[in-house]
Amino acid sequence: MANNQHDHISCPSSSCIGCATRCHRQQNDPFSRDEALAILFDQAKFELAKEFVPLNEALGRVTSEPTYAAFSVPSADTAQHDGIMVNWEQAKKLLESGSRVLAEHEFCLRAMGAVIEPPFDTVIPLEQVKHWTDGRVEIKALPAPGQGIKGAGSSIRGGERLVPANYRLNPAHLSILRFAGVETITVWKKPKAAIIPVGDDLVAPGRRPGPGQVVESDSILLAGILQECGGEAWTEPVAGDGVDLICQAILQVISRCDVLILIGGLGRSGARYGDYTVQAVEKLGRVLVQGMGFNPGGKAMLLAEIQGKCVVGIPAPPHAALTQAEQYLPAIMERFLGCPCYERPEIKARLHEDYQSGIRSGRHAHVGLRWTGEDYEIVPIRMGDTVDCFVNATGILMEEAEDRLLKKGEPAAVRLLCGEKTLRQRSQTGQDNPTG
Numbered sequence: 001m002a003n004n005q006h007d008h009i010s011c012p013s014s015s016c017i018g019c020a021t022r023c024h025r026q027q028n029d030p031f032s033r034d035e036a037l038a039i040l041f042d043q044a045k046f047e048l049a050k051e052f053v054p055l056n057e058a059l060g061r062v063t064s065e066p067t068y069a070a071f072s073v074p075s076a077d078t079a080q081h082d083g084i085m086v087n088w089e090q091a092k093k094l095l096e097s098g099s100r101v102l103a104e105h106e107f108c109l110r111a112m113g114a115v116i117e118p119p120f121d122t123v124i125p126l127e128q129v130k131h132w133t134d135g136r137v138e139i140k141a142l143p144a145p146g147q148g149i150k151g152a153g154s155s156i157r158g159g160e161r162l163v164p165a166n167y168r169l170n171p172a173h174l175s176i177l178r179f180a181g182v183e184t185i186t187v188w189k190k191p192k193a194a195i196i197p198v199g200d201d202l203v204a205p206g207r208r209p210g211p212g213q214v215v216e217s218d219s220i221l222l223a224g225i226l227q228e229c230g231g232e233a234w235t236e237p238v239a240g241d242g243v244d245l246i247c248q249a250i251l252q253v254i255s256r257c258d259v260l261i262l263i264g265g266l267g268r269s270g271a272r273y274g275d276y277t278v279q280a281v282e283k284l285g286r287v288l289v290q291g292m293g294f295n296p297g298g299k300a301m302l303l304a305e306i307q308g309k310c311v312v313g314i315p316a317p318p319h320a321a322l323t324q325a326e327q328y329l330p331a332i333m334e335r336f337l338g339c340p341c342y343e344r345p346e347i348k349a350r351l352h353e354d355y356q357s358g359i360r361s362g363r364h365a366h367v368g369l370r371w372t373g374e375d376y377e378i379v380p381i382r383m384g385d386t387v388d389c390f391v392n393a394t395g396i397l398m399e400e401a402e403d404r405l406l407k408k409g410e411p412a413a414v415r416l417l418c419g420e421k422t423l424r425q426r427s428q429t430g431q432d433n434p435t436g
């Protein structure tokens with residue numbers, strides 16, 4: 001659990017806990033991502049209702065309770081393969097008498113899945129049987145008694161647990177559920193995430209921005225990440241710069257969502273420089289932490305609570321939004337849904353050249369990875385709001401240490417943004433190093 005009893009030095013806000021903006025701890029020793037999240041998880045509500053969904057609509061949903069088989073499969077003893085059913089004792093006697101030939105009434109020919117018919121109790125696979133033209137069969141070998149039979153309930157027992165609680169349903173899960181008679185399943189309702197972009201400088205998608213304006217493009221990124229994690233996300237109209245305007249926008253939606261995402265207006269210089277989001281949040285709820293982790297954007301990141309709802313302030317410059325959203329939004333969705341939602345494996349790769357980590361709190365840098373034939377090499381790319389960062393990057397260099405020079409050839413942790421197939425393909429086409 002994070003230490004939220006840190007020293008407040010001339011902190012003017014009586015409501016805040018982490019108090020990033022102003023207090024000593026956050027100025028000099030920012031909370032790590034995990035400390036910040038621990039405070040949020042402790043202070044906001046992360047509860048979801050349950051709902052029933054038909055299996056056909058359940059892909060990607062997360063189970064809220066274990067599911068049990070409605071019946072046994074198979075429901076009776078059946079043949080495990082195509083072959084002939086025989087009575088083992090009878091067949092054994094025949095072999096002992098020196099014959100290998102069964103008359104038509106001493107066996108029956110059945111396909112895999114056929115119900116075993118007494119007195120037959122063993123199935124000899126087709127491969128061990130020679131058919132005579134007069135209808136009789138010759139058996140090459142006799143298996144052990146009871147062989148070739150799939151016992152009732154041997155695949156699934158009626159009442160057996162199929163999928164546990166807090167599993168994200170994949171196609172294999174859906175198939176076994178259907179196989180065992182489950183057609184409706186109880187899942188967590190999707191966490192509802194409302195997104196409010198903040199800023200007078202934002203123009204609507206599809207329009208060409210004038211000087212000092214940009215197209216509002218962060219919300220489609222955040223909504224996408226939230227949806228990939230199993231949430232339901234939508235974007236509210238842009239809130240103008242002003243405490244009351246932001247408060248109004250928040251109050252419009254806070255009762256309808258589980259998570260509120262605010263984009264921008266988080267600058268540390270506050271209202272004097274046109275940033276009002278923190279003030280608006282303080283007016284309606286509590287700032288829990290601001291300014292944590294690593295850059296880009298760490299200084300501005302905000303975690304708060306309004307009416308018990310989890311509120312996240314994401315820094316607005318697109319590359320900062322990209323980095324911080326990846327760090328915080330999946331973790332929050334995972335907290336709601338109780339299962340991993342967004343898995344990005346980490347590997348060790350070697351640096352292609354010297355690299356300077358971020359000053360003060362480390363940096364998570366988008367990078368390319370090049371396959372050398374033996375291992376992956378980290379290739380720097382153009383950072384910031386660039387095509388390299390948003391399209392060509394295949395990994396994120398997770399450098400937490402402050403102000404450190406990483407030497408060429410040194411191994412470093414990289415979080416992969418794609419799978420091995422994509423990595424190899426891009427290495428071949430050289431797309432991993434578009435600037436080089």
Ligand SMILES: Nc1nc2c(c(=O)[nH]1)N[C@H]1C(S)=C(S)[C@@H](COP(=O)(O)OP(=O)(O)OC[C@H]3O[C@@H](n4cnc5c(N)ncnc54)[C@H](O)[C@@H]3O)O[C@H]1N2
Pocket residue numbers: 197198199201202213214215216217218219263264265266267268269275296297298299300314315316317318320
């Ligand atoms: N004096 C200082 N100023 C700033 C500092 C600092 O340390 N000292 N840090 C800078 C950094 S770094 C960041 S990150 C930003 C965080 O600011 P905000 O989150 O408050 O971002 P805004 O001021 O609202 O907007 C910044 C910029 O981002 C673009 N933008 C805004 N909204 C969107 C959107 N929805 N979609 C796409 N792009 C968006 C827009 O170009 C804004 O100009 O603080 C810095 N300042």
Ligand code: MOO
Pocket residue numbers: 295296297298299300315317319320
């Ligand atoms: O956080 Mo800013 O976008 O560090 O560079």
